[in-house]
Amino acid sequence: MLNVLVLGVGQCGNRILDSINKEAFGGNGASKLAKYYLHPKFPSRVETLAINTAVNDLKELRFTTAKDRLHVPNLHGVGANRNVGKQAFMDNRDMIMGEIEKRGDFDVAFVITSTSGGTGSSFSPLLINELKRQYRNITVITVAVLPFREEGSIYLQNAAFCMRELMEVEAEGILLVDNQYIKRFSGDIATAYDKINGMVAQRLLFLVESLDSEMLSVTDLGDFKTVMNGGLRIGTMGFYQADSKNLSIRDAIENSFKPANLLYPANVADDAARAMVIIQGSREHLDVDEITKEIERISSSAGHVFKGIVVRKGRPKVLSVFTLASAPELESIYAQAARGMQDEKEKRSRARKQLDDAFAHIEDLEEIY
């Protein structure tokens, strides 16, 4: 059995973590009161911990137990300032790592964070370093959420610097979730957040369950690590559940790689470095020949593709995980962030100059009372 640690850092990370806990109660079908009469059902031994400097963000959580909410005392958040956030982490490092240590030893850790916020973007790189230092054999996967582009230049700036730091740490890989991209398929922002959180939660738990299941065709944590080490070590996930009208496993696999079902905009044929396909469904739907043919088709353009098949009653479900050899969307984010930063800098110097001119009016004057 896998020992899995799921850390939700910052407001975004906390909410996705809460969705994972909700998923353990039955996902979207779970009642708000499910926590009063059900036990969360995780596929493996999953320990969750929500970390935040803003206590109000922790209070918003509904399906995460109080003991799994860790408040890092730093007044009320870090105000999207990564430098403040980093200092807060360093000040509370022992306390944070002590809380994690209490939960035992782990094989794999998912660090879920927004790249744009204050706490998550500043804590996560440092936290991953500490995890790698403390747990020698742990596999750390970062689930990094990219911001809406219109959220503001600071968030873009944070995302740019955070991503760079995440790339530099020794984590096994980054799974990208692009809010801007997924929002296209949702309505208002609140609904979009809920949907994004739910999608991420569902896919992560499906992945954990699959890595720890008796499979017809085996994929395990080692295969997953190999996939995540491919290309830029940046990847994303796709998921598709066949509807009752079309139960074709081949179509399901194909659909799981389609842009509409991905968490980050990527073209598998052009950008994928390595991939993993995990298929779950009733035995009558799992035509191994069909599966093999489809995997081979994907392999021809996307490099090595691992496949795992889990026989479980129900319609076919397919989770695809792949790493990218190139990330053009990231480049555009960095360009946008740089522009924003430049604009900010210019705006600030203009304002400074205006202020200096204003001060010049009273330069030789003294206060008279």
Place this chain on the structure above:
Amino acid sequence: MHRGDVFRMRRSFILSGSVYLLIVILLIQAVCAKEFDDDDDEVTFRDFNLNVGDRIDLGDYQMELIEIQSVRDGLVVMRISKIGGSLDEQRALLLDSSNNFDGGAETKGVTITLADIFDEQSAKVRVEYLPSIGTARKRASVRPTVAPDKPELSVEKIFEKNQMSVGDEVKVTIIVKNTGTGQAQNINVQDMPPLPKFIYVAGYPPKIKETLGPGESDSAVYVIDAVKEGSVPVPAMIVTYTDSKNNAKSNSSEPFNVLINPKSKADLAIRIEEVSPIALDDERLLNISISNLGTASATRIEVTGEVSPSQGLVASDLDRSFFEILPGEEANYSAKLSGQKAGGYTVHLKASYDDGDGYVIRESTAQLAVLEREYKYQYLLLIIPVAILVAWIYRRYREYKY
């Protein structure tokens, strides 16, 4: 002392003594001369209290009280005699009437009047006479005193008991006792038993000896039965008798009351101790006491019991027999009850016994209830799950509350 002085003293002493003697003689002569003067003039009298046998001597006359013949009639007998034999008469004297002998006091005879009769042994007599015939003097009788012949009967009527019950046999004892000094004769008792509250059984009329000497007594017993309840006055009983002189006498007993209670009977009461409701399939003892509240023993007591409805409450040992229950005592026993079906039941006990007059039946009933099966802590079936649920929800609430 000188011899001449002694002589002179003796002479003066003799002289003065002679003077005194002369004076005394002169005084006596003067008194006697006066008496003789009176005797010669008129009749004198003198009263004497005489007992039977006493005599008055007056000159030649001798007057002796022979007998008190009748105190009631005022009649005594005296004998008057004269020395020389010229008079010897025994005469009955009537009270307050003068009796002249030898022509009476006026003619140098005597007049005797019976002034009073004290009792049957003594009387007061006045003797009138002329002093010239002598002086009347009393000579007490030298004959031994003869015991008076005076019978005195007491009569007593005794009931064996003052309180009895109807039907009880009572002995009545009549005791007649001569407490006097003479023989009682012609004794006759007149007894009036308190009829019709009693009836004769035996021994009536009581027979008492006809004569009873002094100190003697006789008794007779008769038996009667009390037949009617109530307070019964027992009248006085009269005894009549005569003494040796045929004087009729009588005496009576004191009347008194006796109480006749209603006839003694046994009276049984059955008491069934109150029993709290019996739980289903539970057992309980039913305590029964039979007490004799009557005044006679109850015998051959048979107690039978039955439960109605007959199904659902099983009673064992309800029936019981007793040979005798004495008055004021009680007999106790217990019956075992076993509730087998919920409901109300009646235990009916019937005791038949002999109360002395015949067979009597006494009955008693008691109500009993057999309860439905009690589910004492049934409410816990609701409360415990609710409490567990609330505790569970609260625990979860605390678990998720941040």
